[in-house]
Amino acid sequence: MLSRFFLTLCRIIICTFFVNTDSIAETTSYTESISAVSGIESSLTLPDPLMMLPFIVLLIMIATGPLLFRHFWEHHYPKIAIFLGMITVLYYLFVINDTGSLFHTLAEYLSFIALLSSLFAASGGILIKVDRKATPMLNVILLLFGGVIANIIGTTGASMLLIRPFIKLNKDRIKPYHIVFFIFIISNIGGALTPIGDPPLFLGFLRGVEFFWVVEHVWYIWLPVILLIVLIFYIIDSRNTIAEDVQRTYSNTIEFKGIRNVIYLLIIVVSVFVDPNIMSWVPDFHPLPFGLREIIMFSMVIIAYRTADKQILKSNEFDFEPIKEVAFLFVGIFATMIPALQLIAYEAKMNGKELTPSVFYWVTGALSAFLDNAPTYLNFLSAEMGKFDLDINNKLEVLKFELEHPVYLTAISVAAVFFGAMTYIGNGPNFMVKSISERAGIKMPTFFGFLFKYAIPVLLPIFVLVWLIFFYGEV
Amino acid sequence: MNSINDAVENKINGLHYGNRLLLPFHAHILKIVIDDNIITDFSNDSKEVEISCKNNFMEIYFLKYKDLMNTVSEFENIKMILVEEGKDIFNPETHEKIALYLEDAHKVRIEKITEDILFIE
Numbered sequence A: 001m002l003s004r005f006f007l008t009l010c011r012i013i014i015c016t017f018f019v020n021t022d023s024i025a026e027t028t029s030y031t032e033s034i035s036a037v038s039g040i041e042s043s044l045t046l047p048d049p050l051m052m053l054p055f056i057v058l059l060i061m062i063a064t065g066p067l068l069f070r071h072f073w074e075h076h077y078p079k080i081a082i083f084l085g086m087i088t089v090l091y092y093l094f095v096i097n098d099t100g101s102l103f104h105t106l107a108e109y110l111s112f113i114a115l116l117s118s119l120f121a122a123s124g125g126i127l128i129k130v131d132r133k134a135t136p137m138l139n140v141i142l143l144l145f146g147g148v149i150a151n152i153i154g155t156t157g158a159s160m161l162l163i164r165p166f167i168k169l170n171k172d173r174i175k176p177y178h179i180v181f182f183i184f185i186i187s188n189i190g191g192a193l194t195p196i197g198d199p200p201l202f203l204g205f206l207r208g209v210e211f212f213w214v215v216e217h218v219w220y221i222w223l224p225v226i227l228l229i230v231l232i233f234y235i236i237d238s239r240n241t242i243a244e245d246v247q248r249t250y251s252n253t254i255e256f257k258g259i260r261n262v263i264y265l266l267i268i269v270v271s272v273f274v275d276p277n278i279m280s281w282v283p284d285f286h287p288l289p290f291g292l293r294e295i296i297m298f299s300m301v302i303i304a305y306r307t308a309d310k311q312i313l314k315s316n317e318f319d320f321e322p323i324k325e326v327a328f329l330f331v332g333i334f335a336t337m338i339p340a341l342q343l344i345a346y347e348a349k350m351n352g353k354e355l356t357p358s359v360f361y362w363v364t365g366a367l368s369a370f371l372d373n374a375p376t377y378l379n380f381l382s383a384e385m386g387k388f389d390l391d392i393n394n395k396l397e398v399l400k401f402e403l404e405h406p407v408y409l410t411a412i413s414v415a416a417v418f419f420g421a422m423t424y425i426g427n428g429p430n431f432m433v434k435s436i437s438e439r440a441g442i443k444m445p446t447f448f449g450f451l452f453k454y455a456i457p458v459l460l461p462i463f464v465l466v467w468l469i470f471f472y473g474e475v
Numbered sequence B: 001m002n003s004i005n006d007a008v009e010n011k012i013n014g015l016h017y018g019n020r021l022l023l024p025f026h027a028h029i030l031k032i033v034i035d036d037n038i039i040t041d042f043s044n045d046s047k048e049v050e051i052s053c054k055n056n057f058m059e060i061y062f063l064k065y066k067d068l069m070n071t072v073s074e075f076e077n078i079k080m081i082l083v084e085e086g087k088d089i090f091n092p093e094t095h096e097k098i099a100l101y102l103e104d105a106h107k108v109r110i111e112k113i114t115e116d117i118l119f120i121e
Helices: A001-016 A021-027 A049-068 A070-095 A099-124 A136-169 A176-185 A199-207 A213-238 A257-272 A293-307 A310-315 A319-351 A356-371 A373-387 A394-403 A406-422 A428-439 A447-471 B005-009
Strands: A129-133 A255-256 B013-016 B020-023 B025-035 B038-041 B051-054 B058-062 B078-084 B095-102 B107-112
Touching: A001 B020, A001 B038, A049 A070, A049 A319, A049 A447, A099 A136, A099 A199, A099 A293, A099 A319, A099 A373, A129 A136, A129 A394, A136 A176, A136 A213, A136 A257, A136 A428, A136 B038, A176 A213, A176 A428, A199 A373, A199 A406, A213 A406, A213 A447, A213 B013, A255 B020, A257 A293, A319 A373, A319 A428, A319 B020, A356 A373, A356 A406, A356 A447, A394 A406, A406 A428, A406 A447, B005 B095, B005 B107, B020 B107, B025 B058
Parallel strands: none
Antiparallel strands: A129 A255, B013 B020, B013 B107, B020 B058, B025 B038, B025 B078, B051 B058, B078 B095, B095 B107
C-alpha cells in the first residue's frame, strides 16, 4: 500500500517533467472540492502538474542558494520567492480562475506570519541569563523544559525565548549539534501535545478536533521520542570536552529581564483562540483574509518592539531580518505549494479507500519535511475523513472521526509535527534559530548537511521505530 | 597610533562609507560576523573582505555588500575578534572581541563585547 502511494507521488513528479501535460490536465479535471483547506464546495480544475515546477525550483534554490551562490541568494531571495509565487498566483487567477484557493492560502499565510512575527517580537524583548557551568545534564534539562513549554507558548515562542540562553550557557563549548538538537526538540517535536504547540494541530482544533484529544493520544509517542532524542544528545554532549580547561567562576543564578514582554507573549497565546469558530462573539471579517486574531498579533509586533527595553534589544541584537527572511521565503512556499498540495490531495482522495495509517504517517511526514506542515496536515485529514465518507467541514463529523478512527488522526498529527524537524524549511522557527545562531558566530550546517549529517541519522531511525510500534499493520 | 583599548576607553569612533570601514588602530583580524555571515578568510584572494593598514588606521572593504548601513540595523552590530598589532596572536588572552555599531554621520561606535552579547569565538 505504501509503495502504491509513493508510486502515485512519483507519477505526479514524473508527469511534471516528462509527460505531455495537456492530456493530464484534461483527464484530471474534476468537479468536487479539491481544497480541503478552503472548504469551498465549487467546481475546481485540478492544476497542471507542470505548475509544481515553481515549487520544486524554489525548494532547490532554498537548499542550494546559501551553499552555491550565497551572496546572490542573500540579496535576491525576496525577489526570487515572490517571482516564483507570482507564477502560481497568475496561473490560478487567469488560467484556471480559482481565486478560492488563493484567498484561503493568503489567509493561512497571514495567520502563520502574524503568529511567528508576534512571538518573535515579544520574545526579542526578553533577556534570560543563566550563569551556570554548562553540563550535558543541564542542557538536557533545558531541552526538556523547552519541549514542554513549546506546548504552552508554541514552538516559535519557546525557540525564540530559549535559543539565546542556550547558546550563552554553552558559549565555551558550543558546537552545531547543540543548535540542531535544539531545533529537533524545542522548535519541532516538543510542540506535539497541544494545538498551541504547532500550527497543524491548531488548524485541526479549528476544524473540531478537541483541545485535549492531542495530548491524550500523542503523549505516549511524544514521551519516548523526546527521551530518545535527549538520550542521543546526552551521549554526544558528554563527549564534548572543549571547555574542561576553561577556568571561570559562576554565580549559579538565573536572571530574567523583560517581564512586560512576557505579558505580551501571554496575550499572543490567548489570542490564538480569538476565532469566530471558537468564540461566537468574535466578529468574522470575511471576505477579508484576516481576522481579529491577526490584528491583535500584528499589533503586538508593533507594541512589543516600541515598548521593549532598548538595552535588552541591544543585548539580543534584535533585528527583523530573521522574520523578514521567513516572511519572504514562506510567501513563495505558500503560493507555489498550492498545486502540489492539490494534486497530492486529489491522489489521496482517489486512493483513500486503500490507504492505511502507515501510508498517511509516511506521506504526511515526508511532505511536512519539505512543505509547510499545516496545509499538509489538513489535506490529509480531509483525505482520511473522505476514506470514511466523513466531511472535514462538519465539526460533528470531525468529532465522530476522532472517536472512531483515532489511529488515523494520531498518525498525521505525529507525522506533521515530528517531520518538521527534518529540514530547515520544515517549520518556521527552524530558520530563525539557524539565523540567530549564525549571527552569534556559530557556523551552522548547510541545508543538506542538516539533512544528511543530523536529521536522517538521528531522527529517521526513531521515526521508523514510531511507525513500527504504533502504526505498522493498523488498518 | 591608538590601541584597541584607547579607542574603546576614549570613545574614539571609526568611520563607515558604503562598504568601507575605517578603524582607528592596527590589528590582525581573526573572525568577523556581519549579519549572519561568518568571515574567516582574510587572505589576499578573499572574496569577502579586503584589509589594509594605513598610517594611523586600518580599513576594511566588505566586498559582498554595497552599503553596510543597509545590512546592519539599529540594534545589530559587526562583531570582530582581533589581536592588537605587535601582540602575541597565539595567546588567547590577547584576543579582543569588539562590536561595531554603525551610526549616522558615518560614525562607527566601538565597544568591547560584554557577556550579554552572543559571540562565539
